[in-house]
Amino acid sequence: MCRDSVGMTESIVVTDGLTKRYGDRTAVDDVSLTVRRGEVFGFLGPNGAGKTTTLRMLLGLVRPTRGTATVLGERPGNPSAVARTGALVEGPGFYPYLSGRDNLRVMARYQGSAEVTVDTALERVDLAARGRDAFRSYSLGMKQRLGVASALLGDPELLVLDEPTNGLDPAGMADMRKLIVEMAGHGRTVLLSSHLLGEVQEICDRVGVIANGRLLAEGTVTELRGGSGLFVRGEPVDVALAVAMHVAGEGGVRQLDGGVYVDLLVERAPELARELVSSGVDIQEIRPSERSLEDAFLEMTDGSGWTASEENPS
Amino acid sequence: MTVTTGWEPVRTVERPTGAGALWASVRAEMLRLRAWPAVWVLAGVWLALNLTFAYVFNYIAYTTGSGNFGTGEATDALLADLLPDAIPRVFTGGLPMFGGAIMMILGALAASSGFGWGTWKTVLTQCPGRLVAFGGTLLALALVVVAILIAQLVLDVGASALIATAESQALVWPDVGELAPSVGGGLLISATWAAAGVLIGVLTRSPALAVGLGLVWSLVVENLLRGVAGLIDGMDYVTNVLPGTAAGSMAGALGATAESGGDGAPGVLTVLSGGESALLLAVYVVVFLMAAALTMRRRDLA
Numbered sequence: 225m226c227r228d229s230v231g232m233t234e235s236i237v238v239t240d241g242l243t244k245r246y247g248d249r250t251a252v253d254d255v256s257l258t259v260r261r262g263e264v265f266g267f268l269g270p271n272g273a274g275k276t277t278t279l280r281m282l283l284g285l286v287r288p289t290r291g292t293a294t295v296l297g298e299r300p301g302n303p304s305a306v307a308r309t310g311a312l313v314e315g316p317g318f319y320p321y322l323s324g325r326d327n328l329r330v331m332a333r334y335q336g337s338a339e340v341t342v343d344t345a346l347e348r349v350d351l352a353a354r355g356r357d358a359f360r361s362y363s364l365g366m367k368q369r370l371g372v373a374s375a376l377l378g379d380p381e382l383l384v385l386d387e388p389t390n391g392l393d394p395a396g397m398a399d400m401r402k403l404i405v406e407m408a409g410h411g412r413t414v415l416l417s418s419h420l421l422g423e424v425q426e427i428c429d430r431v432g433v434i435a436n437g438r439l440l441a442e443g444t445v446t447e448l449r450g451g452s453g454l455f456v457r458g459e460p461v462d463v464a465l466a467v468a469m470h471v472a473g474e475g476g477v478r479q480l481d482g483g484v485y486v487d488l489l490v491e492r493a494p495e496l497a498r499e500l501v502s503s504g505v506d507i508q509e510i511r512p513s514e515r516s517l518e519d520a521f522l523e524m525t526d527g528s529g530w531t532a533s534e535e536n537p538s
Numbered sequence: 539m540t541v542t543t544g545w546e547p548v549r550t551v552e553r554p555t556g557a558g559a560l561w562a563s564v565r566a567e568m569l570r571l572r573a574w575p576a577v578w579v580l581a582g583v584w585l586a587l588n589l590t591f592a593y594v595f596n597y598i599a600y601t602t603g604s605g606n607f608g609t610g611e612a613t614d615a616l617l618a619d620l621l622p623d624a625i626p627r628v629f630t631g632g633l634p635m636f637g638g639a640i641m642m643i644l645g646a647l648a649a650s651s652g653f654g655w656g657t658w659k660t661v662l663t664q665c666p667g668r669l670v671a672f673g674g675t676l677l678a679l680a681l682v683v684v685a686i687l688i689a690q691l692v693l694d695v696g697a698s699a700l701i702a703t704a705e706s707q708a709l710v711w712p713d714v715g716e717l718a719p720s721v722g723g724g725l726l727i728s729a730t731w732a733a734a735g736v737l738i739g740v741l742t743r744s745p746a747l748a749v750g751l752g753l754v755w756s757l758v759v760e761n762l763l764r765g766v767a768g769l770i771d772g773m774d775y776v777t778n779v780l781p782g783t784a785a786g787s788m789a790g791a792l793g794a795t796a797e798s799g800g801d802g803a804p805g806v807l808t809v810l811s812g813g814e815s816a817l818l819l820a821v822y823v824v825v826f827l828m829a830a831a832l833t834m835r836r837r838d839l840a
Contacts, residue, residue, distance in 0.1 A: 303667055306663065381548050410547075
């Protein structure tokens with residue numbers, strides 16, 4: 225579902241060396257990233273990687289220890305930026321004794337926007353039927369959806385959604401992803417964080433990978449996955465390995481799953497096959513192999529990537 | 539999540555700024571305070587306490603001829619305090635300690651519950667500026683305090699008129715010139731305690747801790763300090779300017795019977811003059827709220 229990001233050149237969010245320390249602990253370390261207009265930008269990382277702290281800094285909730293951030297051309301927390309941004313950060317926070325609808329009415333009043341937008345927002349997240357029930361009676365998924373509805377109030381240009389599918393059932397997750405893609409399709413920019421690789425791979429145009437507070441990579445899903453390669457299985461393995469290294473260079477070859485991964489374009493498969501056969505290798509299998517984002521992510525974080533590629537070709 | 543409404547093209551949003559934004563925050567906060575059961579419970583408890591201790595018990599004491607709580611106050615004087623024209627001097631009698639404690643709980647809950655619920659975080663991502671949001675909360679809280687005192691005044695007028703009628707006394711309404719300073723003094727006392735509650739609430743970020751610490755201070759610590767002031771030289775310089783002393787002196791200056799008299803309301807004092815206590819209370823309100831606002835403005839909402 226990835227869409228072409230060509231033409232999305234206007235930067236909506238820019239951070240430069242953004243750092244947040246709590247005592248000795250560095251929660252976010254020197255993060256520099258750019259989110260462009262109209263894209264779905266995925267902030268990907270394991271729990272505790274610093275995603276939420278970064279989003280909080282972008283919303284003006286937390287002051288950076290060092291570095292700068294610009295949101296919609298303003299500093300974070302600036303009234304003009306706040307008015308054009310909708311956010312759900314670290315779970316929904318609402319008055320438990322008020323109904324979902326009244327909670328949104330309070331937020332619409334705080335915005336100074338018309339309360340009629342409340343019903344539209346409730347419908348968009350499919351909560352209109354339960355809008356008059358007390359927030360405390362909501363399920364986890366309903367609370368999450370109310371949080372997204374609150375972010376949608378006032379029809380903001382930029383949506384910052386921290387783990388928006390948390391607590392949702394599979395159908396709810398699919399609906400939420402559809403909503404996010406649709407918003408981007410209508411010119412909104414979405415910055416979402418997630419620890420779910422599949423989710424990010426499915427809906428994000430570009431991704432920033434964060435672990436231990438550091439931004440490890442930023443790019444399109446395709447860029448991060450890297451180019452596709454070839455998987456070869458043949459006997460004897462050492463000869464196959466030597467031939468592959470001869471063709472693709474030493475750095476372009478890895479042994480895995482009883483075979484060899486070769487960093488070569490698929491178009492060069494016949495050339496590799498010829499070399500293997502002429503060197504006396506019995507080829508049992510040769511096929512294109514594409515890394516999933518998960519592999520790329522695991523490789524970036526602890527070097528244990530590639531292993532899952534055979535089970536999860538994408 | 540069926541999409542039932544089409545998306546408009548992205549457009550520039552017009553949002554209120556300055557005083558308009560502050561008014562928007564007040565409206566938002568009023569909506570949620572008005573619907574909050576805790577606010578109604580606190581207001582109800584205070585109004586019931588006031589009615590019971592200022593009128594019901596004293597009227598029973600008068601009709602049974604037992605004097606004020608058995609202390610033997612002349613029954614005529616007892617009846618005089620229950621009539622409408624006595625409202626200016628009895629209005630603030632319960633406020634320094636009991637009403638003040640209720641107002642402090644109100645302020646503490648209003649300011650601190652948003653940290654636990656995560657509503658401050660949500661509000662600050664919707665509202666143009668922290669001080670606008672916090673200012674809205676303070677003004678809405680002020681409106682609630684004013685409403686509670688107006689309700690107290692209405693109840694006092696009703697109860698005293700009923701007693702006057704039952705006892706065949708002439709209905710002499712209080713002089714506005716006396717009533718206005720009394721209600722104003724009541725407002726200052728209430729505002730001071732509510733502001734103290736807000737500050738403790740913002741500092742602790744926890745409703746339970748804020749309410750607990752605030753009550754220990756207002757009901758216990760201040761009284762103990764005033765108790766030891768006579769034993770330690772110079773201690774009275776400190777105890778004379780505590781918020782509770784100022785609140786108690788305000789009520790005392792407005793005519794409420796001081797606790798030192800033996801049959802006065804707890805917390806009512808005659809340490810400071812009316813002017814001194816009014817000034818001190820006003821200073822406390824400003825200092826408490828400034829400190830709370832500065833903390834709100836600077837703090838990380840993690």
